[in-house]
Amino acid sequence: MALASVDTRLPVARPDGRKERGAPALRKNGNEPLDTRFDRRLSKVLDHATQIFCEKGYEGASMRDLSRAAGMSLAGLYHYFASKEELLYRIQKHAFQTIIERLQQRLDSTTDSEERIRIFIENHLEYFLANKQAMKVLTHEDDTLKDARGAEIRAIKREYYRICLELLEDLRRAKGLQFSGRLAVLSLFGTINWIYTWHNPRVDADAKALAQEMGDFFLRGVLNPSKPRRKNGKTSG
Amino acid sequence: MALASVDTRLPVARPDGRKERGAPALRKNGNEPLDTRFDRRLSKVLDHATQIFCEKGYEGASMRDLSRAAGMSLAGLYHYFASKEELLYRIQKHAFQTIIERLQQRLDSTTDSEERIRIFIENHLEYFLANKQAMKVLTHEDDTLKDARGAEIRAIKREYYRICLELLEDLRRAKGLQFSGRLAVLSLFGTINWIYTWHNPRVDADAKALAQEMGDFFLRGVLNPSKPRRKNGKTSG
DNA sequence: TAAAGATTCGAACGAACGTTCGCTAACCTA
DNA sequence: TAGGTTAGCGAACGTTCGTTCGAATCTTTA
Numbered sequence: 001m002a003l004a005s006v007d008t009r010l011p012v013a014r015p016d017g018r019k020e021r022g023a024p025a026l027r028k029n030g031n032e033p034l035d036t037r038f039d040r041r042l043s044k045v046l047d048h049a050t051q052i053f054c055e056k057g058y059e060g061a062s063m064r065d066l067s068r069a070a071g072m073s074l075a076g077l078y079h080y081f082a083s084k085e086e087l088l089y090r091i092q093k094h095a096f097q098t099i100i101e102r103l104q105q106r107l108d109s110t111t112d113s114e115e116r117i118r119i120f121i122e123n124h125l126e127y128f129l130a131n132k133q134a135m136k137v138l139t140h141e142d143d144t145l146k147d148a149r150g151a152e153i154r155a156i157k158r159e160y161y162r163i164c165l166e167l168l169e170d171l172r173r174a175k176g177l178q179f180s181g182r183l184a185v186l187s188l189f190g191t192i193n194w195i196y197t198w199h200n201p202r203v204d205a206d207a208k209a210l211a212q213e214m215g216d217f218f219l220r221g222v223l224n225p226s227k228p229r230r231k232n233g234k235t236s237g
Numbered sequence: 238m239a240l241a242s243v244d245t246r247l248p249v250a251r252p253d254g255r256k257e258r259g260a261p262a263l264r265k266n267g268n269e270p271l272d273t274r275f276d277r278r279l280s281k282v283l284d285h286a287t288q289i290f291c292e293k294g295y296e297g298a299s300m301r302d303l304s305r306a307a308g309m310s311l312a313g314l315y316h317y318f319a320s321k322e323e324l325l326y327r328i329q330k331h332a333f334q335t336i337i338e339r340l341q342q343r344l345d346s347t348t349d350s351e352e353r354i355r356i357f358i359e360n361h362l363e364y365f366l367a368n369k370q371a372m373k374v375l376t377h378e379d380d381t382l383k384d385a386r387g388a389e390i391r392a393i394k395r396e397y398y399r400i401c402l403e404l405l406e407d408l409r410r411a412k413g414l415q416f417s418g419r420l421a422v423l424s425l426f427g428t429i430n431w432i433y434t435w436h437n438p439r440v441d442a443d444a445k446a447l448a449q450e451m452g453d454f455f456l457r458g459v460l461n462p463s464k465p466r467r468k469n470g471k472t473s474g
Numbered sequence: 475t476a477a478a479g480a481t482t483c484g485a486a487c488g489a490a491c492g493t494t495c496g497c498t499a500a501c502c503t504a
Numbered sequence: 505t506a507g508g509t510t511a512g513c514g515a516a517c518g519t520t521c522g523t524t525c526g527a528a529t530c531t532t533t534a
Contacts (some may be wrong), residue, residue, distance in 0.1 A: 002528045038510085057381075061298035063492060075494075140377075142434065144428075169490065183450055186435050187428045194427025197379065204419075213420055221458035274531095275480085300522060311483045312524075321522065 010105045028166045042080045045070050046094075049087045054133035059090055088141060089149040095134045096156045099127045104164065113171040115217060120167055121218070122211035124192050129199065129207045161185060171222070179222055188218055276424045282307050286324045289472045291370035295325055295378045300308045325378060326386040333393045336364045340400065350408040357404055358455070359448035362427050366436065369388075373433045379439060400423060408459070416459055427453055 004165045048069040052061045061083060067074045081087055102125045107116055145153055166183050172179065191214060204210070285306040289298045300321060304311045318324055340360045345352055365372045382390055401422050409416065428451060441447070 041511090057294070057296055059294055060381075062490075064490085073513045074492090075514075078493070079511060144297075180450070182441075183447075184454075186431065187451065187454060190428040190431025191424045192422065192427070194431060198423050210420075213417070214424065217421075217424060217458040220461050221454040224457050224461050269521075276479090301520085310483050311522090315523070316481060322475075 004110065021097070022023060029081045038080070041171045045072070045077065045080050046087065046091055050091050050137055053088065053091065053137045053141065058084075058144050059138070069231060085145065085149060088137070089153070090136050090144060091134060092141070092145070092153050093156070095127075095131060095158065096153065099124065100156070100160055100163070102127065113174040114223075115168070116207050117167050117171060117219065118211065118215045121188070121215045122208065123213045125195070125214070126207040128192070128195060129201075129210075132199070139196055161189075164188065175223065177223065184222055188220075191218065238450050253306070270298050271410050272314070282309070282317050283324065283328055287328050287370045287374055290325065290328065290374045291379065293323075322386060323375070323384065326382060326390070326425070328371060329378070329382070329390050330393070332364075332368060332375045333390065333397065336361065337397055337400070337440045339364065350411040353459075354404050354408060354456065355448070355452045357401055358425070358429060359445065361443040362432070362448045362451070365429070365432060366438075366447075369433065369436070376433055400425075401425065405459070412460065414460065415454065418438070419461055424458075428455065 045066075049061075049066055052065050052069050055061070056065065063074055064190070066087075067077055070077060101122065104118050106123055110119070112114060132183065143150070143154075165181050168181050168184050171177070172181065195210075198204075205213070253328075282303075286298075286303055289302050289306050292298070293302065300311055300314065303324075304314055318327070340357065343356050343360055347353060347356070380387070402418050405418050405421050408414070409418065432447075438445060442450070
C-alpha cells in the first residue's frame with residue numbers, strides 16, 4: 001500500500017494564482033518542480049522559516065523575524081506563500097514525506113523482520129540529525145496546525161505510525177513473541193524523537209552509531225523472553 | 238546531597254508587596270503557605286493557567302484566554318502575579334519540585350539498584366499521568382523561559398537528570414555492566430516523557446501498569462548481556 | 475461603624491501581530 | 505524597445521497582545 005492510499009492533499013497553488021511559464025520544469029520526484037527561480041527562492045524562504053520556527057517556536061516567531069532572517073521585506077515574503085500557517089504546513093509536510101519516502105525505499109532491501117526495524121530506526125535518526133531544525137519543528141509543533149492542513153499532517157503521522165507498528169508485529173509473529181505493539185511503537189518513538197531535546201554533535205555519536213545502540217537496546221527489550229523479576233509488591237498495604 | 242545544594246531561587250514576592258496578615262500560616266511543606274485566601278486563590282489561578290497553557294501553548298495562550306478560564310477580569314488576575322512569565326515559572330517549578338521531592342522519599346525505601354530504577358520510572362509516570370496538563374507544560378515549554386527564571390528551571394532539570402544518571406550508574410556498577418549512562422538516561426527520558434503525546438486513559442494502562450511494562454522493557458535493554466546480532470554491514474559500498 | 479487593607483474591575487496604554495495595498499523596479503518575450 | 509508579467513518594497517490596515525491605572529467594592533479589624 002502506498003503512502004497515501006486516499007489522497008486528501010490540499011492544493012498548494014501559488015499565492016498570486018499565476019500560471020507556470022516556460023519549459024514544463026524538470027521534476028525532482030513526482031511532486032514539485034524545483035528548478036524555477038520561484039521554487040528555488042521559496043525553498044530558501046522555507047529554510048529560513050524552519051530555522052526561526054525552530055528557535056522561537058511557531059507562535060513565538062513573528063513574520064518580522066522571518067523577513068529579517070530571509071533578508072526580504074515583510075510584504076515581499078508574501079509573494080511566495082499565502083500565510084504563516086502555510087509555511088508551517090509546507091515545512092512539516094515536506095519533512096514527513098521525505099522521511100517516509102526514504103524509509104520505503106530502504107525497506108525494500110530486506111525481508112528480515114529484525115533488520116527492517118533497524119532500518120526504521122536508522123532512517124529516522126539519519127534524517128532527524130541531518131535535518132534537526134525541520135524535525136524539531138515537525139515534532140514540537142505537533143498539534144499546532146488546525147483544520148484541513150492539520151488533518152493532513154496528522155494523516156501522514158498515522159501512516160508513519162502504522163508502518164512502524166507493522167514492522168513490530170511482523171517481528172512478533174516471526175519470533176513468536178508477546179508484547180504490546182502500541183506500547184512498543186510509542187516507546188520507540190519516544191526514544192528516537194526525544195533526541196531533538198538533547199543531541200549535541202560535539203558530544204554525542206552520529207546517527208549510524210546511535211541507531212546501532214538504540215537498535216540493540218530496543219530489540220533487547222522487545223526480543224528477550226527472560227523477563228526481569230517483577231517488582232516485589234508490598235504485601236503489607 | 239539535597240535537591241538544590243546551591244540555592245539560586247528567585248524571590249517570589251507578592252506582586253503588590255504587601256505583608257502577610259493574621260496567623261503565620263500553616264505550611265504544607267517547607268516552602269509555601271497554602272492556607273491564606275490569597276494563596277488558595279492563586280493556586281486556582283495557576284490551575285486554570287496550566288490548562289490553558291496545555292491547550293494552546295505558552296505563546297499561543299493570551300492573558301484574555303486566562304482571564305476567561307479563571308472567571309476573573311484581566312486586571313484582576315494581576316493581583317496574584319506580576320507577569321505571564323511568572324505564571325509559567327511557578328507552574329514548572331512546582332511540578333518539578335514536587336516530582337523530585339516524592340522521588341527522594343520513595344528512593345529511601347530500598348538500596349537495590351534495579352528496584353530503585355523501577356521506583357524512578359513509577360514515580361515519574363504516576364506524577365505525570367496524575368498531573369498530565371502540568372507535565373505537558375513542563376515538557377513542552379522546556380526552553381520557553383529565559384534569563385534567571387529559565388536558568389533556575391534548567392538547574393532543577395539537571396538535578397533530576399543527575400539523579401537518574403546516578404541510579405543507572407549504581408546499577409551498572411552493581412551488575413558489572415557496560416553501557417553509556419548518558420544514552421540510557423536520555424532514552425529512558427524519551428520513553429517516559431513522550432507519553433504526553435499519546436496517553437489516553439480510555440485506551441492505555443494506568444501509571445503502575447505502564448511503569449511495570451516500561452521498567453521490564455528498559456531493564457531488559459540495559460541488563461541483558463547477550464547483544465542482539467549486529468547489523469550486517471553492506472560490504473559492497 | 476469607621477478606618478485600613480485586600481480584592482476586583484472597566485478602560486485604556488503603547489507595542490507588536492499577520493496581512494494587504496499600491497506602487498516601482500526588474501525581467502522576459504515579441 | 506515596447507508591453508506584460510514577476511519580484512519586491514514602504515506604509516499602513518485592523519486586531520490583539522501584555523500590562524497598568526485609578527476608582528470601586530468587598531473584608532477584616534479596632
